[in-house]
Amino acid sequence: MTGDHPQEMAATSNSILVTDPHSGDETSLLEILDHVLNAGVVIRGNLVISLAGVDLVYVGLDVILTSIETALKHLQNDVPKPKQ
Amino acid sequence: MTLLAYCVTKTSAVVDAPLTGVGGSPIQNVEHGDLRCFVSPSTEDSPLPASQVRDAALAFHRVIDRIFDQTAIIPFRFPTLLPRETELIAYLAEHLVEYRAALTRLRDMVQMEIGLQFKGSTSNRGIAESSGVLGAEAKPSGTAYLQKIRARHEKLEVAAKELRQACLSFTKEWRQRDSSEGIRCFALVERGSVGRFQTELRTVGIEPDLDARLSGPWPASQFLKEE
Numbered sequence: 001m002t003g004d005h006p007q008e009m010a011a012t013s014n015s016i017l018v019t020d021p022h023s024g025d026e027t028s029l030l031e032i033l034d035h036v037l038n039a040g041v042v043i044r045g046n047l048v049i050s051l052a053g054v055d056l057v058y059v060g061l062d063v064i065l066t067s068i069e070t071a072l073k074h075l076q077n078d079v080p081k082p083k084q
Numbered sequence: 085m086t087l088l089a090y091c092v093t094k095t096s097a098v099v100d101a102p103l104t105g106v107g108g109s110p111i112q113n114v115e116h117g118d119l120r121c122f123v124s125p126s127t128e129d130s131p132l133p134a135s136q137v138r139d140a141a142l143a144f145h146r147v148i149d150r151i152f153d154q155t156a157i158i159p160f161r162f163p164t165l166l167p168r169e170t171e172l173i174a175y176l177a178e179h180l181v182e183y184r185a186a187l188t189r190l191r192d193m194v195q196m197e198i199g200l201q202f203k204g205s206t207s208n209r210g211i212a213e214s215s216g217v218l219g220a221e222a223k224p225s226g227t228a229y230l231q232k233i234r235a236r237h238e239k240l241e242v243a244a245k246e247l248r249q250a251c252l253s254f255t256k257e258w259r260q261r262d263s264s265e266g267i268r269c270f271a272l273v274e275r276g277s278v279g280r281f282q283t284e285l286r287t288v289g290i291e292p293d294l295d296a297r298l299s300g301p302w303p304a305s306q307f308l309k310e311e
Contacts, residue, residue: 016290018282019299021149029142031299036141036148039305040091040159 087114087123087172089164090147091303094187095120097155106143114169116176119183122151123172126165152303156190158183159303186308193256194301196273196281198247200240201266203295240267243294250288254281259306270306 019027088106093099095118105111109124124147144162151157166172176183244267248258257272273281278301290296 016285016288017295017297018286019297021299021302027297028299032145033138033141035302036145036162038161039302040161040164041305041308042161042164 086126087166087169088126089160089166089172090122090144091151091157091159092119092121092176092183093151093155093157094118094184099151099154102147102150105147106140111147114172116173117180119176119180121172121176122147148303156187156193157303158186158308159305190304190307192275193272193304194275194278195304195306196271196278196298196300197302198269199266199297200243200269201295202236203293239291243290243296244269247285247288247296251281251284254284257307272304272307275301
């Protein structure tokens with residue numbers, strides 16, 4: 001669809017901002033990340049995220065994956081509360 | 085071997101897929117019936133570092149975008165990881181009829197999105213503050229808050245209706261939903277009409293206190309199910 005995209009990075013007219021996902025500017029990057037993480041179909045699967053060499057998240061087959069953010073929410077809800 | 089799933093196409097689509105995907109892993113095909121899923125191997129021994137999520141997500145997007153440029157796709161959210169190929173095949177088998185129908189129906193279609201919101205306001209807290217719900221002089225403000233929320237929503241609805249009307253001749257379907265910021269509108273548009281769709285929307289006047297942002301073309305993920 002390259003031929004359908006305006007070549008300019010973004011244009012405004014009467015307050016409507018037209019962003020091109022291929023432009024590479026910050027707004028477009030945010031749009032892309034929003035789509036990649038929040039659009040599309042979900043499937044069951046595994047996910048491990050590590051930070052500084054420590055595995056933070058392991059989502060088993062019983063949890064529907066949506067996005068990293070959502071997966072983290074699932075995991076936070078599933079973590080047993082410390083005993084008082 | 086764990087697989088990172090990118091998107092599904094029909095096997096009949098001739099696609100020149102990228103050679104590599106996230107983390108430089110080779111892009112491979114898994115087929116079932118007339119569905120083809122693009123995947124890349126991922127090892128559980130090397131989990132995704134949180135610091136690299138953004139780069140990985142963008143690499144994921146590049147693969148999807150390249151394939152979407154050539155044919156209709158059903159994208160997976162990032163990261164969709166499956167422990168074995170057999171489970172991906174089982175998933176494709178389960179959704180074979182549904183995905184086949186969607187890919188046929190959306191063959192020449194793309195999704196354009198319009199985000200509508202009030203300028204400089206992204207949450208109801210701002211409305212609450214301006215209505216006096218939060219703060220010392222808060223007493224009569226519950227009703228005012230709700231009225232203001234309703235008035236704002238109605239204004240967004242009117243703007244969405246005007247936008248929809250303006251691009252009616254280029255839009256096959258239109259869906260919209262409320263978001264935390266305002267309203268998100270999704271237009272199903274033929275690939276060849278994207279330029280005219282954008283041109284048409286540029287002519288629409290928007291209330292000065294509203295922001296409207298148009299983006300796309302995207303895979304038609306909001307239109308996979310018929311309504």
